[in-house]
Amino acid sequence: MTIHAPRTRPASQDAALAAAQAALGAEHAVVYGYGVVGGRIGEKRRAEAREAYDAHRARRDALGRTVRDLGGKPEASAAAYALPFPVPDEAAALRLAAELEDRVAGVYGDLVRAADGPLRREAAAALREAAVRAVRWRGGSVAFPGLAERQAANGSSEPAGSTADTL
Template sequence: MRTADEEAAPALEATQAALAAEHAAVYGYGVVGALLGEERGGEAREAYEAHRARRDALQGTVRELGASPVASAAGYALPFEVADEAGAVRLAVELETGLAGAYADLVLVAEGKARREAAGALRDAAVLAARWGGRVEAFPGLTEYREESQGDG
């Protein structure tokens, strides 16, 4: 028989992973915003603020689960060189795609309100990735289903 702590462990682990992804997104959107012109700069600021709010909410969730929230790193290695507007947009797509994966994992293990919030965050990440020009996946964040859905059409 599993204890309550053992049953909550997957949700805590996935919440911490989503929090870590939000920390990275906040950092990444600082880079994105610095390289965009006024036209798309507003979008970057909105995304930055939304991710800060989600990060703060996740920190509270982790505390409610009885743990200390994972800390933000002092800096993050970017997945590729970001030197211009096109690179900044590509980074925004990458950030949102990573967030979609983290939130998909959280949806799988969370329950109730936490699951609804994770599903909303997953949806928002997929929408933002598409707005930035990314390709919308049939199952955002769930790579194991991508190949199956691509073979159907």
């Protein structure tokens, strides 16, 4: 008689799944945040905000498929997310857009670290795109997009957990 051990996913796949779920949660929050940005941004930058919104929606949808492919159930979007600060005007909307991109860049950095192959390449592309958008919104750059912002948010160099219900 042969006894077979239950089939489990390798730890690396579990790490990739957890990081993909975190990225999906971050994209849900960013899509919500860009809804706020779009309501406050001036006409001159409205098309840019719409492009970013559409790009994040596409990334969110692709991450849902990735999570399923990795054997997980994609987390649903929350009804609302807490904003990091009030957004009463265009200046605050610009700051929020840069903040959204900084935060999602950090989450994609975690996915780059946890994944390999095509998923790692996609995560690196998403991190790069978020960093470029953050520079455009802010009008300046940071040395290591996503890293400094992650450390400041966490108070350490450890990756953050889920972004559910917060931006």
